[in-house]
Amino acid sequence: MNKKLYGLAALFKTPDEIIEVAKKTSAAGYQKYDIHSPYPVHGIERAMKLKPSKLGFITLVFGLTGSALALLLMYWTMSVDYPMIIGGKPFFALPAFIPITFEVTVLLATLATVIGMITFFFRFPENDHPLHDTDYMKKVSCDHYGLVIEAKDKLFDEAKVLEFLNSLKPESIEEIYYPEKETYPVLEPKFVTFLIIIAVVTSGITYFALNKLLYMQPFTWMMEQPKLNPQKPSTLFADGFGMRTPVQGTVARGFLPYPYMGQNNPTEFLQNPYLPTKENLQLGEQKYLTFCSPCHGNFGDGDSRLRGQFPNPPSLHSTRAREFSDGMIYHIITNGQNIMPSYASQVTREERWAIVNYIRVLQRAKNAKSSDLQVVNKETGNNASN
Amino acid sequence: MHIDYSQEAPAIAGRLTISQIEELVARPLDTKPDRKYFIALSISGSLLLLGAICLGISFYYGIGLWGNNQPVGWAVPIVNFVFWVGIGHAGTLISAILFLLRQKWRTGIARFAEAMTIFAVICAGIFPIIHTGRPWLAGYLIPYPNQHSLWVNFTSPLLWDVFAVSTYFTVSLVFWYIGLIPDFATLRDRTTSKLKKTIYSIFSLGWRHSSRHWQHYEKAYMLLAGFATPLVLSVHTIVSFDFAVSILPGWHTTIFPPYFVAGAIFSGFAMVVTVLVFVRKIFNLENIITLDHLEKMNKVILATGMMVGYAYGMEFFIAWYSGVQAEQFVFINRAFGPYAWAYWIMVSCNVIFPQLFWFRKFRRSIPVMFVIVILVNVGMWFERFVITVTSLHRDFLPSSWAYYKPTFFDMGILLGSFGLFFTLVILFTKSLPVVSISEVKAVADGAQPTHRGGHHE
Structure with missing residues (x-):
């Protein structure tokens, strides 16, 4: 199989020689050549007439990007997305943002410089380069200095280059071939x-x-x-x-004794302390619907929704029930009656009185007089006759 | 004694040739580890295991096992954090600041010091995370858009710490790796083992010592050094903000940032000398890490030790000069209160003993410098202990005053961090070149062109 030539390599022993070699090679007009040394030799880039490295631009651009990103993130989070006063500082507390801005700048600039250099300037990783695993590479890796003139160079002519290399008096000359493609x-x-x-x-x-x-x-x-x-x-x-x-004699928060438990008719001692205001009636409606309506029905008709699993209570619109005093209804809720249990633990005192007020509303609505209807019509502006 | 100061002492002693240098540095990687290596590894590994067990138990039962409690809520974990971050600073100083100052002698010790930076920052990073009690939730420290729509507090020094330490670790690691690339290539071309060659090839990325690459490489190295220099100063400054930004007497001090940075370099150099004294002996690197290098580091220790001593004095002066009673109480309590023993350990180890380095004989004596740097390491740990604990243990309410004592678990975790550090150091000495081969070659005798016959530009 015919191997493809990568270039010709010459080895030298001292740094002085390699500087001379670099000068002569660039003077001879070769473009695609390279000097290899185990460490950077001072002055080699001048001898090779290399342009200054442009790596710094990557650093600059990404460093500034880092500063801008960090400041923007802190501005947006601390002043726009979730503004919160911390330690009396303004939302955009620039002095407090400086440390992180600096750190992000350094982080981004460093990473960009290194990644940019390795991938963009070096085109690494490149472990299949023809120079690898040659004797030449082993020598320049240790203590020699080498020159490679690539076959791709415009001026490349094997005989002429060989003659040129010999004129430099190298230690040795080596032909370097592309490696066979591995599969x-x-x-x-x-x-x-x-x-x-x-x-x-x-x-x-x-x-x-x-x-x-x-x-x-x-x-x-x-x-x-x-x-x-x-x-x-x-x-x-x-x-x-x-x-x-709890310790003996502990009183629960908001606890008031109810002295009429188990008595039949203590109503003369119980006065409704709440006026039937809109708020109070709304509270009563809510509590009535939650705790009373399952048995008494949504409108107090005694139409239980429990489908016979529990005996239906009598209607709240009977004359007897309508003639109950407020205190009596309150007492029944608190104490229970017949098979109705006490609701004292489920509804508070205020809620119980609110329920009483709401039951009064239901009773009035179910047994309305024509004079009531006139009042309603007047208030709502409805002129429909009864 | 007459010394000629007109001539710079060679960075490498013994007139080694370039291939001899390579041989010397690469030898530990080519030979099988001996019995002593495994003994050393088993000791450090045992400490590491002790720390891991103490940590595991602490996580299972909670950090109530530690001594921290009101009023000393910040104690040994934070002391250890600051201590280890400080140790790391010497590495970056040597690799970056001395690089910018064109100090050739840094080449012999830079690689090792950078490695110690990385290991020390790993040790340091453990402590704030475990101090949260639930280290597996540490991800909340990073600002990311989340379903709680909450952000981290960017005005808190504790968050600055997160950014500073993680940036510092990343940049140090990258800097270290960049330095290692040419060495990996050299090792790749030396080795005869196929496995090693594969590993070195992967890490060398295909480096081929090309001058066109060296040009960018040197530029990148300089840029990185330029960034690492303010970075290293910023890191311990921000660590000191953890204390200085609070309004606690004893912490609320503007001298803290420079004082912390000087202390960090002081303790870092002490740790570097501690380890290098052994490394140069064990790996026969006396010609590369010479007595001159150690002497120069001892001079840095002396200088930074004096800065730290100045800060100790200045804190007292300002406490008196400010006329703030609470401040004065804290400092008198520091020197003569229940923790006076810790304070005087700190002062004697950090200020008094390093004065011996004024004498050339002591600077160049391995046993003397070893004892002094060990004392400096102890003294710098106690400095952080004094700052943290003595400022907290007698707070504004005398009824809550307490005497803080670290528990077995606190100390076990501290020993474990030393175990982690030395395990990493020991593994490093056998797996990577402890001296930068390419950098040391570049400063060897006859390594650079003399420009004979041409005009010197």
Whole structure:
């Protein structure tokens, strides 16, 4: 197989020689040549007549981008998206933003410089370059200095270049060829097995981490805490209960004794303290619909919605019920009557009186007189006759 | 004794040739680790394990196992954080600031010091994260659009810390790796093992010592050094803001940023000397890491030690001069209160003992400098302890005054961080060149053109 020539390489032993070589090579008009040395030799870029590196522009552009991005992010989050006064500072507290602006500038500039240099200026990674694995490379990697003139150069002519290189009195000259193309069969069983193993292991670990590990101790998102939970056993107390009985004589917040429990008609002592205002009636309606309507029906007709699972109560519109005093209705709600239980623990005192007011509204509406209708018509502007 | 100061001492002693230098540096990578290596590794590994167990138990039962409690809410974890970040600063100083100052002697120690920077920042980064108690939620420190529509507080020094330390770590790592690329290429071309060659090829990215590349490379190195210099100063400045931006007497001090930076360089150089004393002996690098280099580092230790001593004195002066009673109480309490023992350990280790470095004999004596740098390491840990604990333990309400004591777990985690640091250092010495091959070659005798026969430009 005919190998393709990459270029001719010559090795030299001292840095002084290589500077001379660089000067002569650039003077001879070669463009595609390169000098290799194990460390940067002072003055080589001048001898090779290289233009100054333009790497600094990448640094500048990305550094400024970093500053701008950091400032914009902080401005937008702290002044626009979620403005909040912290430590009495203004929303756009520039002095407090400087540290992060600086850090982001440095971070972005550095990363851009390095990544830009490696990918854009060097075109790395490039491990298949023809120079790799040659004796030439091994020597310039250690303690020699080398010159390579590429075959791509316009002035390249093998005999002439050889003559030129010999005139420089090198230690040795080497012909460098392109490596033969290697093939990497993707469907090789070993490689496929390797991929499958990687896929299984990765997905297994991910599944375990996201679905199991995260819900184990101590990663339980504070679900398990060493505290006393109501109605849970606890070893802390001798009786084994987590809940404690309050101290003797403890009075609950807002507690008022109701002295008429179990009595029949204490109504003369109970006065309705609430006026039937709009708010009070709305509260009463809400509480009536929640707690009373399941048995008494939405309008107090005694049409239970419980479909016979619980005996229907009598209507609230009977004469007897209408003649109850407010206190009597309040007492029935609080104390219970016949099979109706006490609702004292479900509805507060205020709510009970509000329910009483609302029941009065229902009773009045169901037994309206024509004079009532006239009042309603007057108020709503409705002229329809009865 | 007569010393000729007109001639710069060569950066490399012993008139080594370039290939000898390479041979010397690459030898630890070519030989199998010996018994002593494994003994050292097992000791540091055991410390690391102790730290890991203490951490695991702390996570399981909660950080109540530590000594931190009212009023000393910030204690040993923060002390360790500041201590380790400080250790890291020497590496960047040597690799960046001394590079910009054209100090040739930095080449022999830069690689090692940079590696120590990275390892120290890893150790440092652990502490603020574990101090949150739930390190797996540390992602909330990063500003990202989330369903709570909440953002981090950009005006908080603690968040500046997040940015500063992570930027510092990233930039140090990149800087270190850039320096390693030519060395990877050299190792790739030296090695005979196929596996090693593959690994080195991957990390060398195909570097081929081309002068056209060296040109950009040197430019990039200079740009990075230019960024790393203000960065290293900013990092410990921001760490000091954690304290200085608060309004606590003993912390609320404008001298903190320069004082912290000087202290960081002081402790960092002490740690570098501590480790290099062994490394140069074990790996026969006495000609590359010479006594001159150690002496120069000891001079830096002396200078920064004096700066730190000045800061100690100035804090007292300002407390007296300001006329603020609370401030005066904190400082008198610091020197003569219940933690006076810690304060005087700090002063003697950081200010008094380094004065021995005024004498050339002591600067150049390995045993003396080893003892002093160990004392400096201890003293700098206590400096952070004094700043943190003595300012907190007697707060404005005498009823809540307390005497803070670290627990077994606090100390176990501290030892574990030393274990992590030295494990990484020991692994590093056998897996990567501890001295930058290409940089040391460039400063060897006869490595640069003499420009004989041509005019010197």
